[in-house]
Amino acid sequence: MLAVLKRVRLVQLWLAVNTLIIGLFSGFAFAESAAVADQRPAGLTGANWQFGPLNRWAYTHLTEVLPSKPIRHNPAMVQPLDDLDLAAEDLVITLDDLPSSIAQRMDPLYIDGILVMRQGKVLVERYDGTLNPERTHLLWSVSKTITGLTAASVAADGLIDLDKTVADYVPELAGSGWGSDTLRQLLDMRDGSAWTEDYAAPDSTVRRQDCADGLLTGPDCQGIAVTGNYLFLPTVSRDPSRVGEFVYKSGTTDVMAWVLEAATGQRFADLVAERLWQPMGAERDAGITVDVGGFTLASGGMHATLRDLARVGQLMLNRGAAGSTQVIPAAWMDEVFNDPGEQPWPYPTSDDRKPYYRSFIWGLGDGRGTVMAEGVHGQAIYVAPQSKVMIAVLSSWPDAEGGAEGVSPTALLTFLQSIEEAVR
Secondary structure (H helix, E strand, C coil): HHHHHHHHHHHHHHHHHHHHHHHHHHHHHHHHHHHHHHCCCCCCCCCCCCCCCCCCCCCCHHHHHHEEECCCCCCHHHCCEECHCCCCCCCCEEEEEEEEEHHHCCCCCCEEEEEHHHHHHHHEEECCCCCCCCCEEEECCCHHHHHHHHHHHHHHHCCCCCCCEEHHHHHCCCCCCCCCCCHHHHHCCCCCCCCCCCCCCCCCCHHHHHCCCCCCHHHHHCCCCCCCHHHHHHHHCECCHHCCCCCHHHHHHHHHHHHHHHHHCCCHHHHHHHHHCCCCCCCEEEEEECCCCCCECCCEEECCHHHHHHHHHHHHCCCEEEECEECCHHHHHHHCCCCCCCCCCCCCCCCCCEEEEEECEEEEECCCCCEEEEEECCEEEEECCCEEEEEEEECCCEEECCCCCCCHHHHHHHHHHHHHHHHH
């Protein structure tokens, strides 16, 4: 560990000297270039904002693209990030058996921001593109993990029973694909809805939802009425053969958010603020996109700063605690970390791993309890309890699964694992 810290401090010193030299020559142009980078790109529309290259701006200016409801923080409850003022901007890593660095890999992987912590202390913080410490970034399906953590708090207070069904809380969904599923089945995505999650297919349920809630417009949405999720979700049919089997479905998280609203009488964004964002010590407001019916998109519409995303990751690593505050029950995270991962797995995996999905969190099944929150276009929280490492990443991949050579979920995971190896 001492050797790692020495390397970090040396990199930090080198970067500070170079920053000073660069500043002497480029300081006068900084304000002008920053202003130019903040301009809305020409041609950005509801049909193309999700995809590269326009998404790099759109993801950090989401409130200028879509309606959004704030998730309020509490200035009196901010939890400091230890050693943030000492954080380096780079780190030497080994990738594919070759020396590299975080800085060298960010651009090829379209990474907008990365923050690395070990044992509760910030080691590295670095930004690119249009992201900065004050600006929020779209989280996509990392939002699902935040929804699950919020559900943990609501369940701990006895306001929902995970053994009860969706129809018990939301009668409007009784005839839908989720009506007879338990909340536990929803959290693990083992429900019986006939939802299809294919980002490249305009007729998939996930893309039809994008059109129905106004998240996407253009030719792919022809013939689909913009109704909002309160009307769209009840139309999703059921496939009983799926019950008990893990199948990834974004709509399942939105159904859970609807259940939480019905059980508490509060808007979902306000629940997240009250039960997670404020008690975990967020330093800035987050937000969540809102459709035409007022439904807040829990499956992928949240946006937050990189530092607050790191606080979510650190909360997970600390078994639900933020400082002296137990935000969610430790037992909730223990179940996630200790899941045996023995169910059939629908994706390719190595023989020595047993991946799983529990409470809207991905488990690597590596025997070390490593888990992730993941979102399309390269969003992630990587939590490694054995080495006490947490890495938060925000990106703007050209398309949902990558869209460029060498850019994919597998490539991102390899990068994150190389960082863990470098600092642990």
